Amino acid sequence: MSLDPVSRFRRFARAVTVEVGALDQSFLGRGRPLGAARVINAVGRGIQDVAEIRARLDLDSGLMSRLLRSLEDEGLIATEPHPDDARRRTARLTAAGEAEFAAYEALSNARAEKLLSQHGDGERLLAAMDLVASALLRERIELREMDPRSDDARYCLGEYYDELAQRFEGGFDVKLSKDPDATAMIRPRGAFLVAFSDEMPVGCVGLKGTSADYSEVKRLWIAPSARGLGLARRLMERLEAIARELGVSLLRLDTNKALPEAIAMYRKSGWTEIERFNDDPYPDFFFEKPL
Amino acid sequence: MSLDPVSRFRRFARAVTVEVGALDQSFLGRGRPLGAARVINAVGRGIQDVAEIRARLDLDSGLMSRLLRSLEDEGLIATEPHPDDARRRTARLTAAGEAEFAAYEALSNARAEKLLSQHGDGERLLAAMDLVASALLRERIELREMDPRSDDARYCLGEYYDELAQRFEGGFDVKLSKDPDATAMIRPRGAFLVAFSDEMPVGCVGLKGTSADYSEVKRLWIAPSARGLGLARRLMERLEAIARELGVSLLRLDTNKALPEAIAMYRKSGWTEIERFNDDPYPDFFFEKPL
DNA sequence: CATGATATCTGACTTTAGTCAGATATTCTC
DNA sequence: GAGAATATCTGACTAAAGTCAGATATCATG
Known part of the structure; x- marks a missing residue:
């Protein structure tokens, strides 16, 4: 044995x-x-x-x-x-x-x-298969810049909202949050990235242009099957590169205490905690990063 | 997509x-x-x-x-x-x-x-691989009658106790339970079965001979990776066949309300609920089945 | 102990996969 | 527009995998 x-x-x-x-x-x-x-x-x-x-x-x-x-x-x-x-x-x-x-x-x-x-629990088996496939295909995960209104982007956002609803103490309702309008996440104002593993969307992140002198990082989501592969960091790095290309010199983001992995990742990759900079009801933590 | x-x-x-x-x-x-x-x-x-x-x-x-x-x-x-x-x-x-x-x-x-x-979470990846492998190897799972003191049997029992400790409200301590002495689960008094999937132990069950006119089914355990494959039923069927071989005409078992899958399986396979027949502190439900 | 079944071995094949050097046509680059 | 680079094609190979019909030795059974 x-x-x-x-x-x-x-x-x-x-x-x-x-x-x-x-x-x-x-x-x-x-x-x-x-x-x-x-x-x-x-x-x-x-x-x-x-x-x-x-x-x-x-x-x-x-x-x-x-x-x-x-x-x-x-x-x-x-x-x-x-x-x-x-x-x-x-x-x-x-x-x-x-x-x-x-x-x-x-x-x-x-x-x-x-x-x-x-199998008596097909969904459990499929979740395991997704996880294994994502790990094996790790090096082939592709990041693509896409319209946030595309099917793939909306699938990711839907999964993201579902997850927040599960993890936040009082649930989550997109309408109460400052939903970035899509055009704010399209060039030249912003951008939206989707990560694909063999054509399955496994993560996303958005760059939202604002009227202020900073842009915001929004909607960072990694599919459960793709966690542990360093994908969040890859998405952030690519997004930062795009922000620089667009002439952005300061990035900000907000996040919730129910997302400790994300918070830890921000701290480790050059973000510093700052004071609250909006009145969105959900976030507990606020970060910024100069580019 | x-x-x-x-x-x-x-x-x-x-x-x-x-x-x-x-x-x-x-x-x-x-x-x-x-x-x-x-x-x-x-x-x-x-x-x-x-x-x-x-x-x-x-x-x-x-x-x-x-x-x-x-x-x-x-x-x-x-x-x-x-x-x-x-x-x-x-x-x-x-x-x-x-x-x-x-x-x-x-x-x-x-x-x-x-x-x-x-991978950032190797144990999670391995658990998924175990699950997939057990599903793919479903038809090759082998049941072997073994000494309950063998390494493989003791591994299964250890996992079983750990799981009870997690699932029972007040934890679980083998010493407080009526631990069947091993010889009661060896022929001719009883038997002990271990299920192997490609040489990995993925389940067990024991038949314990008693001094009374019935024998007891004890220690039914299925590895998390092997659940949903109908293995519990297979183990029970084989154990019942062995019991008949040994001349047993009545089987009894006790179980805990924290194990609803097991209880449902017993009800569906010819067991009927009876009054408490021992003073073990853990069980909430008692069943018997004539052979 | 004869007979049929079984396990391996040998020789003579075929098919599939893979390699490599040139030939041809087209595109790219200066 | 000459020369380098690219994509495919063709012919001539080799290696590996697979097939099949007997030969041989042994075992199982009545």
């Missing part, structure tokens, strides 16, 4: 290796080598640029070329030169290719549904 | 596929094809029967034979006929093979340590 951290990690690794192998096996059931199946799936998932498929699947150019040719012969994909650069090629699925892709999707989905349905 | 259960599962699957692939790549760094590396690792982990290696790695007999021959030529393994059956062969690592196995282990361990050290 060995229950040290490394043994537990490796038990996990063995378990998922079996699972991955089983999925590969079921893919082979469609009578096509794995390499070709992977290309169909990449194209189906929207990766159409041949060079990008090659990069993602780590394929030699010769091998890629032959896989494309064989899929073309099967009538599953069609290739055309890239509109902007005739050296490149793009691939898209034909109708038959779409059907084949759907069949692969069905295999994957069936495995997922079976496992989830067999 | 797609956050339905199946999409979340599949994000997880993509993340671990990358991780598994990366480990395979690092294994190739030792200048040996993956097939051969897998055999070394299987033998190193104690799977010595050639037929069993073949079954686990799903290898054709011809392929297996050639892999063994090439590893023998490299001086990494030695094969001998199986002591009980001269048709079979067993493989073991030579000193050089042990060294090579250790090198593979070091590669795996390094990956594990790196990922764990990068």
